[in-house]
Amino acid sequence: MRKTFFWLLLGCLVVLVILPSLILTLRHEPKIEIKNLGVGIRVKMQDSGKVVVMPLEEYLVGVIAGEMPAVFQLEALKAQAVAARTYTLKKVTSDASNSMHPNADICTDASHCQAWMSKTDMRRRWGIIDYWRYYSKVKKAVEETAGLVATYNGRLIEPVYHSTSSGRTEEASEVWKYSFSYLQSVPSRWDAQSPRFNNATSFTFQELDMRLGTNISAVPVSSLNSQSLIKILAKTVSGRAKTIKIGARTFSGTELRRLLDLSSTDINWTIKQNGIVFLTQGYGHGVGMSQYGANGMAKEGKDFKEILAHYYRGISIETW
Ligand SMILES: [Zn+2]
DSSP, X not given: OHXXXXXXXXXXXXXXXXHHHHHHHHSOSOOOOOOOTTOEEEEEOTTTOOEEEEEXXXXXXXXXXXXXXXXXXXXXXXXXXXXXXXXXXXXHHOSSXXXXXXXXXXXXXXXXXXXXXXXXXXXXXXXXXXXHHHHHHHHHHHHTTTTEEEEETTEEOXXXXXXXXXXXXXXXXXXXXXXXXXXXXXXXXXXXXXXXXXXXEEEEHHHHHHHHOOOGGGSOGGGOOHHHHEEEEEEOTTSSEEEEEETTEEEEHHHHHHHHTOSOSOEEEEEOSSEEEEEEESBSOOBSEEHHHHHHHHHTTOOHHHHHHHHSTTOEEEEX
């Protein structure tokens, strides 16, 4: 009886899982034509250092795969595709050559330009069955927005984005030196659905002193009270920490986030016997489009244009 069950189970496995995946493996790439639009992008590969020239729309498939979870709604992926295309064309058409890679328009270092995944990386990350499904989906997002960019007063925008906001996005001038009227603080109530919404990071007083150059660990614990130890002195327009005092030193919220590798500048904390637990909400700088917010909007039936218009106020979507 058990043997029969085993063979039956094995048979099901072969028919339902192994055979389809073999068929998919033997097939070529899903045949969806991508318009080249006549733009060849010079991409510097972070791992090899080589510069590879590829069609814009093909490059964008790798960017979307690297920058946003492929499991996200199609309309969110399309919003990301327009943002990525805008960013790329801004780089390509910029007069200033980039000192980090003067021979390339853009690089695959996410901390400098945009993340990018090769098909090999996609297969490795997603597995062969999901690769076929997700590759087609990401390609569709690029194809259905082919040539579309976001502009403000006829110029390409700075399409900055982040993983998860804290219920409100941040105004650009609170994070960087520049401000744009389309990068203002807007509500983003979908963020709470993100697995990266609530984060906690613990430090001992000694660790804080090392990272911040403070002298907290020298103060007797009995004389420490929360107000003298840590205090937010000013908040940004979105309610995040603008200026924060720790021990005798004062930091900007963005500076503290960088020094402590915190997930955002929406900072709260709990003081323990020998250290501080920082409780942050959101993930990233908080400016522009929230990716999880975009996904939440798409789940509610909003299309990519509505998503982009929500996070980048007053922009136009037009063909480049
Ligand atoms: Zn770069």
